Structures are given as C-alpha cells and as structure tokens.
Amino acid sequence: MSMDLEERLLARIEQEHIRPYPKWVGVLMKLGSHLSMGAALLCSTLAASVFFLWLGQGLDRGPQQGFRWVMIGLLPWFSLVSAVLLSWIGWRLFRRTGTGYRRQAWMVVLVFFAVSASTGYVLQATGGLFRIHRAMATTSDTYREFFQGRRSLEWSLPEEGRLAGVVTTLDSAGIELRDPQGKTWQVQSAVPDWVAVGLEVRLEGAMGQDRQFLATRIDRFGPGGGGKMGHGKRHSEEKKECKP
C-alpha cells in the first residue's frame, strides 16, 4: 500500500513535470504579505492623522440640525473607527507572515494602533498630511473630483466677496482659478508658497470686472486649511502673505 502511494506520486511528478516552486516565489509571497501589512499601517496612520486634524481644528456643522449636521459630527469618529479597523486588518495580515499567528491578537492590534496614532499625530502636526493632500490633488484627477468641488460650490459667492475653485495656472502676477461652474477667474493677490496648481483654494476679497477677483485672503481646503466651510482656525501667516 505504501509502495503504491510512493510509486503513484513519483509517476505523477514525472508525467506532469512537477518541480518544487523556486525560492523566489516564497520571497515574493513574504514580500507581498509585508507590503500589504505596510499598506494597512499607512492607511491606518492616515485615518488617525485625519482624526487629529478634525480634533485640532474643530468642526463647523452649520446652523441647521439635520442628517448632514449629524454626519459631519460623526466624521472624526469615523476616522478613528477606520484607524482601529485598519489596525485589525493589519493584524490579519500579520498573522499570515511566517509565525505571526503565535502573537496575541489584542497585543498586535494595540501595537498597530499605537504606531498609527503616534505617526498620524506627527504627520498632522508637521504639515505632512497637507503635503500629501496637495500632492494627490495636483497629480490625481480622481482624487480631485472625489475630494474637491462640493465645498467650493458651497463657499463660492463672488458677489459677496467669496470665491473658491481649483488653481489652474500659477505665476508671480497671481493665479488663475476655475470655479465649480467651470468659469475661469484671474485672481490678483500675493500668492502664498503653499499654493500649487490643481489645489482647491477659497478666497475672500472683492469681485472685479471681467472675471477678475482681488483677493485679500487665500485659504486652503483640506488638511490644515481651517474647518468645514472655512469657519475654523485660520492661519495668520497665510493671511499676512496674501496682503497685496
């Protein structure tokens, strides 16, 4: 019986030309597991960073209480829950790396979360989160469409001295801006050094003739750019820079 099995095995190996997988397959699989674990940690760090961002600059939920009001209030907690969930996913991936399953689940999740939270805090405090946002906004159309636009629409009222949109060109004379309706505006203002093409900004100032806008203040949406609808904490240094 034993010989039968051995013979059949050897015959099958010969017939089907079966060979052990090369070593690099194992290396690749290990690398894949570690990379996915790293990706989970990165996402968890970003989620934690967004939580600290909301926590730091506060939320303006608007005057009317309703579904939107509730949802805006839940945003920071959604980020926090995402960070915890991603830490748990990190643990599931860690289990697949060699003998990772030997570790206690809660301990690994806790370590993942602690690393995410501390790195996320540093990222937010040092302006790294905004730099990532700016890089994404300037390079990815999908990101821009997904994260930008609606808030510009809510902010933009040029007749009342408020304009928002995406920067299309940038030079020493000022910036060219495309508003949510697709109209192009020439903005006269000193340009803060954080402004980049593709980034969504909001302006305060006065509307001029022929789609000219004289900005007295330029603020950014997104990470580090003040609260929802721009009523959050302002950056005084940006205000100074914008004065023509």
Added chain:
Amino acid sequence: MDGETIEGKGGGDGKSDTDRLLARRLSSGDTKALTEIVKSWKAPLERYLSRLCGGCKGDKDEILQEVFLKVYKHANLYDPALPFSAWIYRICRNEMASRMRLKTGSNEVGEIPDEVAESIWGTVVDLPDAHLSSKEDARMIGEVVNAMPDKFRDVFILRFLEEKDYAEIGDILQENVNTVATRIRRAREWFMDKAKSRGLVERSTEPARGGR
C-alpha cells in the same frame, strides 16, 4: 490550564532535524527525500485523516497523494522555524477541509478504537480511577466526538487523539497558543457535558468508588 503545559516540546528532537534535512533536500527536487517523507508520515497522516474525516474514506488516498505533492511543491516555502510535523499536519488538514467544502459531505470522525477511547476518557475526565465499563461506552465516546462542533473537534482530535502539545496545535491551526488552550478547555467542557448527560461519568467512576 487544567494542569497541562501549554509550552511546546521545541522542535529540536532527532526526527524533527531529520525532517528538516529531508525538506531541504526536497527543495532541490530530490524525489528520494520525498519517498522517505512518505514512509515516515503516511501512517500518522492516514490515521489523522480517519479521525478527522471518517466520512471521506474513499478520498483518503487521493487526499494523501495531494498532501505529499504539496509538500514536494512547497518545499521551498517551508519555514524551518516551524516544526515539520506541524507543517505537514497543516497541509493535510487544509487539503481535507478544502475537499470537504467542495463535496459538502459528511465529515464524521472515524470509528474510535476501544483502547483509544479509553485513553481519551482517562485524559479528558482527569480522574485516575476512571475507566470505561463497556464497549458500548467506548462507542458512545465516538458518537460524542462526532457530534462535537468543528472548532472544538479540530483541537480535541489533535490534543486527545493525536496527543499534540498546545504549541504544535497552535502551529497546525495557525492560532495563538492561548486561543488553543481556551478552545481545548471549552471542547473538554462540551465533551464532559455530553458525557454526563449520557451517564458515562457515573458509570466510569462507580466501580472505583465501590473499591474504596
């Protein structure tokens, strides 16, 4: 931990070292090493399969063939930090599980021999004088194990039939050793509960009490 150690035996015994060497030879495509592994592991794996899946008798040979082929193909992916026995048992269990998922047939534990039932009973009941009074009781133990939920039966079979230590069970099931310990405790509780309801505990301890 009910008086049992959760530490593993380590994997430094002679058999383990030989297996590691064989695995190394296997990774370069040495079929003689495979033959040696088959000789050494066929009987334990066959017994494990019977216990794990009495209902897949016809497939047992086919499953074993697939297990050894996987051992051969994945030899380069074997991590020497893991005991070879845990690795091969894991492959065997996963292969069986994937077959059962496809077939959705019975996965009843095979018939448990009387002496095995007696040894399970002695370990699980944890009473020095406890012994099974009849063949009927031994058969009943098989029935109780059969009725056990999968998550308990996995650890129960590995612990009380295969007599693996907690660390090795953890390596086979890819679970933390504390999780394994908890699951074994619950499996034992579940088993004792069913055994009590069938009067097994009373019958097995009665003669001992009478003798005192």
